[in-house]
Amino acid sequence: MNPLILTIILMTVFLGTMIVMASSHWLMIWIGFEMNLLAIIPILMKKYNPRAMEASTKYFLTQATASMLLMMAIIINLMHSGQWTITKVFNPTASIIMTLALAMKLGLTPFHFWVPEVTQGISLTSGLILLTWQKLAPMSILYQISPSINLNILLTMAVLSILVGGWGGLNQTQLRKIMAYSSIAHMGWMAAILVYNPTLTMLNMLIYIMMTLTMFMLFIHSSSTTTLSLSHTWNKAPLITTLILITLLSMGGLPPLSGFMPKWMIIQELTKNSSIILPTLMAIMALLNLYFYMRLTYSTSLTMFPSTNNMKMKWQFETKQITLLPPLIIASSLLLPLTPMLSILD
Amino acid sequence: MMTYIVFILSVIFVIGFVGFSSKPSPIYGGLVLIVSGGVGCGIIMNFGGSFLGLMVFLIYLGGMLVVFGYTTAMATEQYPEVWVSNATVMGVFLLGLLMEVMLVLYVLKSEEVGVVFKFSSVGDWAIYDIGNSGVFSEEIMGVAALYRYGAWVVVVTGWSLLVGVLVILEVTRGD
Numbered sequence: 001m002n003p004l005i006l007t008i009i010l011m012t013v014f015l016g017t018m019i020v021m022a023s024s025h026w027l028m029i030w031i032g033f034e035m036n037l038l039a040i041i042p043i044l045m046k047k048y049n050p051r052a053m054e055a056s057t058k059y060f061l062t063q064a065t066a067s068m069l070l071m072m073a074i075i076i077n078l079m080h081s082g083q084w085t086i087t088k089v090f091n092p093t094a095s096i097i098m099t100l101a102l103a104m105k106l107g108l109t110p111f112h113f114w115v116p117e118v119t120q121g122i123s124l125t126s127g128l129i130l131l132t133w134q135k136l137a138p139m140s141i142l143y144q145i146s147p148s149i150n151l152n153i154l155l156t157m158a159v160l161s162i163l164v165g166g167w168g169g170l171n172q173t174q175l176r177k178i179m180a181y182s183s184i185a186h187m188g189w190m191a192a193i194l195v196y197n198p199t200l201t202m203l204n205m206l207i208y209i210m211m212t213l214t215m216f217m218l219f220i221h222s223s224s225t226t227t228l229s230l231s232h233t234w235n236k237a238p239l240i241t242t243l244i245l246i247t248l249l250s251m252g253g254l255p256p257l258s259g260f261m262p263k264w265m266i267i268q269e270l271t272k273n274s275s276i277i278l279p280t281l282m283a284i285m286a287l288l289n290l291y292f293y294m295r296l297t298y299s300t301s302l303t304m305f306p307s308t309n310n311m312k313m314k315w316q317f318e319t320k321q322i323t324l325l326p327p328l329i330i331a332s333s334l335l336l337p338l339t340p341m342l343s344i345l346d
Numbered sequence: 347m348m349t350y351i352v353f354i355l356s357v358i359f360v361i362g363f364v365g366f367s368s369k370p371s372p373i374y375g376g377l378v379l380i381v382s383g384g385v386g387c388g389i390i391m392n393f394g395g396s397f398l399g400l401m402v403f404l405i406y407l408g409g410m411l412v413v414f415g416y417t418t419a420m421a422t423e424q425y426p427e428v429w430v431s432n433a434t435v436m437g438v439f440l441l442g443l444l445m446e447v448m449l450v451l452y453v454l455k456s457e458e459v460g461v462v463f464k465f466s467s468v469g470d471w472a473i474y475d476i477g478n479s480g481v482f483s484e485e486i487m488g489v490a491a492l493y494r495y496g497a498w499v500v501v502v503t504g505w506s507l508l509v510g511v512l513v514i515l516e517v518t519r520g521d
Contacts (some may be wrong), residue, residue, distance in 0.1 A: 005512060012509045019502065028502070035506045042516040056517075 001046065011040035013133070015194060020137040026074040026084050029141065030067065032214050033105075036137060037063045044122045046292045055121025059130075062104060062114045068099035086141075089148045098141075099149050105138040108191055110158040112184045116168070119180035123223065127176050128216040132184045132209045139190065139205055146198045154191055159281065161188030166288025173218055173227045178292060179212065182251060185289050192265045192282060199345050204262035211259060211332040214247045214325070221322045227296060231305035243325075245301040246333045252290035258335035265342065355389045357450055360381075364442030368435050371426030372418045376411060383407045397485035 001009075016036030023029045037060065044056040076094040078084060089095040100111075107115040119127045142149070167184025172178050186208045190201045218240055224230040234241050250259035263286065270279040299305045362382030366375035383406055387399040429439050493500060 001516065005516060008509065008512060009516070012505070013507075028499070031499075031502055032507065034507065035502070038506065039509055042513050045517055048520060110398055 001042070005042075009039050009042055012036075013043070013129070016131065021140045024085060024086050026077070029086065029197045030071055030074060033063075033070065033137060034065050036134070037067065040129070043171075043247045044118070044126050046123055046126060049122040052123075055118045058114050058121075059118045059343060062111070066101045066104035066111075069097055069104065073097035073101060079337060086144055089145050092150065095145065095148045096150050096153060096321065098145060100152055102138045102142050103157050106135060106142075106187050106191075107180075107184055108157045108187055109164045109184070110157070110162065112164055113185055114173075116177045116180040119176045119183075120174055122176075124176070124216060124220050127179065128213065128220075131179060131216075132212050135183075135187070135209075139201065142191070142194055143198045146194050149195055151195050154195060155278070158188045158190075159278070159285075160191035161185065161191065162282055162285045163188075163288075165291075166285050169292045170288060172292070172342070175225050175227065175230060175296075179215065182289060182293075183212070185286070189263065189266060189282065189286075192278070193269055197269045199342075200262065200265050200269055203265065203342070207258055207262050207332070207335070210328060211247060211251050213334045214243075214328040215251070217322050217325055217328065218244050218247065221320050221325075223320075227299055228305070228307070230296065232263070232307065232311065232314055233300060234304060236318075241301040243329055245297045247329070248293040248297050250333045252293040253286055254290070257333045257334060258331070260335075261336050261339050265339075280330065352389055352392050353393070353453075357446065358385045359389065360446050361443065363445060364439060365429070368426075368429065368438035368442060370429050370431070370435055371422065373422055374428060375414075376415050376418060379411060380446060383411065395485060397483065397489075400438050420422050 013036055016032045016034075019032030019035065020029050021032075021220065022081060023032060041056050041060055045052050053109045073089075075083075076091055076097065077089050080091040080094065080100065089098060104111040106224035119130060122130065150210060162185050164182045165183075165188060166167070168184070169178055171179030173182065186204070190204045190208070192206070193200045219225070219230070222233045222240055224233065230244070246257065253259045253263040263283070267279040267283060270282075359382055362378050362385065365378040366382075369375070383402055387402040390402065391399040427435060430436050
């Protein structure tokens with residue numbers, strides 16, 4: 001793409017999310033969402049194959065429907081409260097419709113069907129932007145309306161998302177689909193704690209973004225989009241193999257790594273609110289996630305995966321520059337000792 | 347009939363929308379959109395917004411729809427689909443018409459319709475007058491306020507339109 005056009009479009013994606021996060025008028029928030037959607041379509045369609053076009057069309061249709069539902073909820077809110085500020089949604093109907101619209105934008109069950117198909121159809125860098133940056137705007141709106149969200153709907157969607165995210169990822173060998181199902185499951189964890197303690201949602205979002213960023217950077221470096229091609233990284237860059245191991249275990253939520261911090265805090269917060277069965281179920285369903293991360297690490301770093309002899313030596317292309325990899329690795333694996341710092345957030 | 351004029355116009359509006367949502371060829375969709383646009387303009391004018399109605403006719407029908415019509419005429423096929431050309435389009439159109447007729451009968455019979463909102467009575471669709479001070483038209487003051495107090499909105503929407511054009515050009519460029 002022409003560099004000037006690419007700059008303008010990336011700037012508009014950034015501006016759209018910033019407008020959503022910084023506005024206090026519902027109409028401006030809706031404009032921000034639309035600007036974001038409009039500007040990310042050419043980024044999703046960077047390669048001109050029919051797969052990418054189909055993925056962009058699916059993304060556009062689902063997000064536009066969600067924006068329309070959001071607009072309807074905004075107007076119902078206006079009708080019943082007479083004002084446009086974002087502090088509290090006064091009408092339960094408007095609140096439910098708004099929650100459903102934002103869940104469609106995030107990819108929570110039962111609106112999760114677009115996430116694997118769109119992520120699979122686009123390039124790795126576009127998938128990175130889709131799964132990290134695009135989650136910021138809807139989550140910030142959910143954070144702001146969190147006092148008035150209907151608890152039953154949100155918790156149902158959250159638990160079903162964790163289940164679908166774990167279960168759906170089990171049979172996948174394509175890395176982008178695996179990351180998509182992982183995103184669905186993590187969004188479920190974030191939505192579950194939103195009503196009880198929204199700060200933990202933001203913490204989970206932060207750590208999830210760092211881990212997903214790391215994983216995508218590692219995939220882009222080894223140019224691998226399937227499990228099979230990822231399993232050849234021991235040949236070209238053994239250090240990348242180790243980093244994949246550590247980051248995947250962190251995504252699965254295993255203790256000494258920083259991915260454990262959000263899950264621990266969320267389970268603690270849920271039990272403080274006297275719900276025991278729910279966090280137990282959530283923790284058990286996170287095991288499904290851990291299973292397919294473990295399978296990736298097994299084929300990549302723990303064993304030399306079987307392959308034909310002429311595939312054992314990878315062609316040595318010019319090494320790609322990975323942006324910011326060392327800080328990302330440290331942030332996605334070593335942050336657990338900083339947990340007591342969360343006490344300043346009260 | 348004049349008390350029900352807004353109701354009648356809104357029924358024609360919805361039927362027009364059903365007409366193009368049943369997806370005949372875009373040429374026919376544009377045709378129905380002209381009718382719907384004109385009728386919608388009539389609804390706005392009945393609520394006293396004469397300036398806004400003029401805007402709809404000038405900018406929407408006379409600018410945007412004309413450009414749409416020309417581009418569709420360039421890209422149209424030899425036998426464009428009409429509403430009666432295949433069973434799908436006709437079925438959807440008839441279904442939409444049926445739902446609209448049932449809703450109209452329901453509104454006329456019972457005094458209120460409470461689906462998502464509460465429409466209190468058919469009288470609610472009657473004409474209200476705008477609170478005109480009588481000295482100057484309030485719509486022009488609204489436009490002036492848009493450019494003064496709402497300058498940020500104008501900037502954002504102008505930028506969105508520019509980026510929209512760039513995005514469309516980028517997407518249809520192909521390789």
